[in-house]
Amino acid sequence: MTTSLRPFLFGVLATLVLLAAGAAAFVWSGRYDIGADAPHTRPVFALMQALRERSIRAHAAGLTVPDLTDPQLVLKGAGQYAAMCTQCHLSPAMAESEIRPGLYPQPPNLSRERVDPKRAFWVIKHGIKMSAMPAWGASHDDATIWSMVAFLQKVPGMSAQEYKDIVARAPPDDDMDMDAATDTDHHDHDHDGAPAAH
Numbered sequence: 133m134t135t136s137l138r139p140f141l142f143g144v145l146a147t148l149v150l151l152a153a154g155a156a157a158f159v160w161s162g163r164y165d166i167g168a169d170a171p172h173t174r175p176v177f178a179l180m181q182a183l184r185e186r187s188i189r190a191h192a193a194g195l196t197v198p199d200l201t202d203p204q205l206v207l208k209g210a211g212q213y214a215a216m217c218t219q220c221h222l223s224p225a226m227a228e229s230e231i232r233p234g235l236y237p238q239p240p241n242l243s244r245e246r247v248d249p250k251r252a253f254w255v256i257k258h259g260i261k262m263s264a265m266p267a268w269g270a271s272h273d274d275a276t277i278w279s280m281v282a283f284l285q286k287v288p289g290m291s292a293q294e295y296k297d298i299v300a301r302a303p304p305d306d307d308m309d310m311d312a313a314t315d316t317d318h319h320d321h322d323h324d325g326a327p328a329a330h
């Protein structure tokens with residue numbers, strides 16, 4: 133190393149240490165507003181956005197999408213969606229909900245917006261950290277999650293009446309739609325006293 137380079141590298145190092153110390157002091161001070169009713173500052177928002185988009189893209193890329201046009205699959209997904217998703221993602225029969233205005237990030241209105249199937253499957257199964265989106269894979273098998281994805285491809289453009297009709301025809305939502313519980317005659321099993329979700 134030439135002697136003229138040494139002061140330069142020392143300067144870079146000192147700057148990095150100062151920046152890290154400054155960032156740590158800012159976090160420790162508690163001045164950042166973590167409340168859901170105050171939007172992120174621009175740099176934090178941009179960072180979170182990039183982190184979320186790159187992560188979902190990378191993780192969803194390898195998925196194989198099954199046939200999502202099967203009417204029985206769409207019908208099952210309709211029942212799932214009506215039971216678990218509308219409070220946050222709305223439906224063609226809902227203008228707003230009590231929970232949605234206060235959520236940050238705001239959940240997309242999935243009755244209007246069509247989401248790419250791989251992306252939808254991955255997000256539904258794994259959820260999104262630091263947002264209200266739960267990981268439904270903890271209580272639902274892959275087949276059930278694909279049924280939700282199939283329904284999500286159909287719902288944008290449905291009228292309120294069409295939506296109500298398909299939900300009325302949908303099979304009831306079991307509390308835990310897991311592989312072990314998908315044998316044919318499980319409808320009389322004990323739901324542990326949990327209230328029916330439909």
Ligand code: HEC
Binds near residue numbers: 216
């Ligand atoms: C408690 C609120 C809540 C519930 C209930 C909920 N979600 Fe979400 N969901 C969110 C939020 C918030 C986001 C956006 C997160 C973000 O942008 O970081 C989201 C994102 C998504 C996305 C990704 C959209 C995109 O364009 O990337 C899909 C798909 C989705 N949810 C499907 C569902 C389904 C299906 C259900 C029901 C099984 C459901 N969600 C239930 C809050 C919820």
